[in-house]
Amino acid sequence: MKRKLLVVCLLLGGLSLKVKAQTATEKINSPEDPDNLAKEYFSQIMGVAASATTNTKLYQFVYDWIGTPYRLGGKTKKGIDCSKFAYELYETVFNTSIGNNSRNIYTQVDPINKNDLKPGDLVFFKIRSRSVTHVGVYLGDKKFAHASTSRGVMISNLEEAYWKRYYFNGGRMLKAHNESQEENEVLHLN
Numbered sequence: 001m002k003r004k005l006l007v008v009c010l011l012l013g014g015l016s017l018k019v020k021a022q023t024a025t026e027k028i029n030s031p032e033d034p035d036n037l038a039k040e041y042f043s044q045i046m047g048v049a050a051s052a053t054t055n056t057k058l059y060q061f062v063y064d065w066i067g068t069p070y071r072l073g074g075k076t077k078k079g080i081d082c083s084k085f086a087y088e089l090y091e092t093v094f095n096t097s098i099g100n101n102s103r104n105i106y107t108q109v110d111p112i113n114k115n116d117l118k119p120g121d122l123v124f125f126k127i128r129s130r131s132v133t134h135v136g137v138y139l140g141d142k143k144f145a146h147a148s149t150s151r152g153v154m155i156s157n158l159e160e161a162y163w164k165r166y167y168f169n170g171g172r173m174l175k176a177h178n179e180s181q182e183e184n185e186v187l188h189l190n
Contacts, residue, residue: 055093055119055120057092057093058089058093058119058120058137058139059139061089061092061093062089062137062139062145062153062155065077065080065085065088065089065145065153066145066153066154066155067152067153067154068080068085068147068152068153069152070147070148070149070150070151070152070153075087075088079152080147080152080153081147082102082134082135082136082146082147082148083099083100083101083102083104083105083135084100084147085137085145085146085147085153086098086102086105086122086135086136086137086146087099087100087105089137089145090173093120094120094173096173098173102124102132102133102134102135103131103132103133105122105124105135105171106122106124106132106135106169106171108171108173109122109171109172109173110171110172110174111169111170111171112169112170112171112172113170114158114167114169114170116170117138117170118138118140118172119138119139119140120137120138121137121138121170121171121172122135122136122137122138122170122171122172122173123135123136123137123138123144123146123158123167123169123170123171124167124168124169124170124171125163125166125167125168126166126168127166128166132168134146134166136156138170139155142157142158142159143155143156143157143158144156144157144158
């Protein structure tokens with residue numbers, strides 16, 4: 001009788017440990033954190049590595065504007081130009097005001113090397129001109145969001161021949177980048 005009771009207890013104990021182990025594994029493998037889900041989602045639809053998608057607010061903003069038609073001087077979802085897109089993004093995502101045209105914006109940034117770009121940095125182009133004529137917002141993995149004259153708000157790759165040809169420089173708005181870093185540090189501490 002004691003032997004049967006001991007065997008039953010051992011079986012129940014073993015079963016209990018197995019259930020606990022499975023539950024722990026499921027918790028690790030199931031992304032319950034909404035930010036992780038958002039990062040995975042934006043990573044897939046924007047073609048940016050999940051590790052690069054640190055600022056979900058940035059990617060949400062871009063996602064909401066994708067497909068908005070181009071309109072010179074426009075600043076609404078009915079139509080927007082490249083500098084107003086960057087302006088609206090910085091206002092909404094980083095709570096920072098920037099210039100209202102690409103040349104003006106470029107005067108407000110610290111120039112940075114293409115290899116040092118981080119999500120939220122600005123990328124500038126000189127398209128058939130000696131001065132800056134186009135601006136976009138870097139997303140990571142050589143991708144940037146911008147308002148294209150031909151296709152509206154879209155995501156492009158800096159390595160595409162066209163963009164490679166006209167790329168001028170990257171730039172970082174220090175206030176916006178520092179706030180983004182502080183926000184990410186707070187999120188990681190929680």
